[in-house]
Amino acid sequence: MPEVVLADPSVAGVALEGVLWDMDGTLLDSEKIWDVAMHGLAAELGGVMTPQTRQSIIGASGPDALATVFAALALDPTPAALAEADAWMNARVAELFTRGIPWRPGALDALRAVRASGLRTALVTNTDRELAEQALDTLGREHFDVTVCGDEVPHGKPQPDPYLRAAALLGLDPAQCLAVEDSPTGAAAAVAAGCAVLVVPCEVAVPTGPRRVHRTTLEGMGESMLASVWRDAHA
Known part of the structure; x- marks a missing residue:
């Protein structure tokens, strides 16, 4: 794939x-x-997962999601209780x-097209390594130069840590990277890291904002779409 260079003189040469790929809801309909x-966990804890609580934790890191669930169910988030809930959740997933x-629609073809373009690629997920490795059996490890998981950084999304680590592992500045996300949490993390973001919502709406370009699908992603998204993100 030829180098995609921004047309705006203020950022010419960038x-x-x-391409930094989110996993759950972006590549996989997981x-x-x-x-x-999550509904099973709430029942295991003696409560009910409301639609509001479930939506609020889409894209969240494991610790943040569990903290939200415990608060919604008015449970004491002791370290032992959180660890037990985390183990139950990971085993169930x-x-x-x-x-x-x-x-997700178009995701496999998009992965292949980006890989064939010669761009460096990373999987950047809030999911823990053990479960991500299981998902990589479906995704195909050959599509990624590096993978970064939620339990490998100090703070998960919406903090920028996962994207900062992925860019560093690729030897890139985040400003040279396009993140592909489906959630408000993930998009916020990518922008905070300094990436441009292609937003393809899945379960929840994602706000518009600077350096974010929204599309309804990954179908048709190739050189021309990447160039268009890159330009639009810096317009």
């Missing part, structure tokens, strides 16, 4: 060098799997993942 597990993880 080329798109890397939020529905997490939905089953791992079990559900074994049944197969569906792709």
Whole structure:
């Protein structure tokens, strides 16, 4: 893929060098799997997962999601209780993942097109490494130069840590990277890190904002779409 250079003279010479992919809800239609597990966790804890609580934790890191659930159910978030809930959740999601993880529309072709372009690529997810490795059996490890998981950084999304680490591992400045996200949490993390963001919402609406370009699907992603998104993100 030829170098994609911004047309705006104020940022001339800043080329798109890397694509940083979110996983749940962006590449894989796995939020529905997490939905089953989250409702099960609430029942296990003696409560009910409301639609409002579930929506508020889409895209959240594991610790943030559990803190929200415990607060919504008026439970004492002791370290032992949180650890037990985390273990239950990870075991349940791992079990559900074994049944197969569906792709988001156009995601596999988009991965292949970006990989073929020669751009550096990373998977950047709030999901812990153990579950991400299981998901990578579906995604294909060959599509990524590096992978960054939620339990490998000090703070998960919406903090910028996962995207900062991914860019550093690729040897890039975040300003040279396009993040692909589906949630408000993920988009906020990518922007905070200094990336441009292609937003393809899945389960919840994502606010517009600087350096964000919204599309309804990953279908048709190739050189021309990447160039268009890159220009629009810096307009």
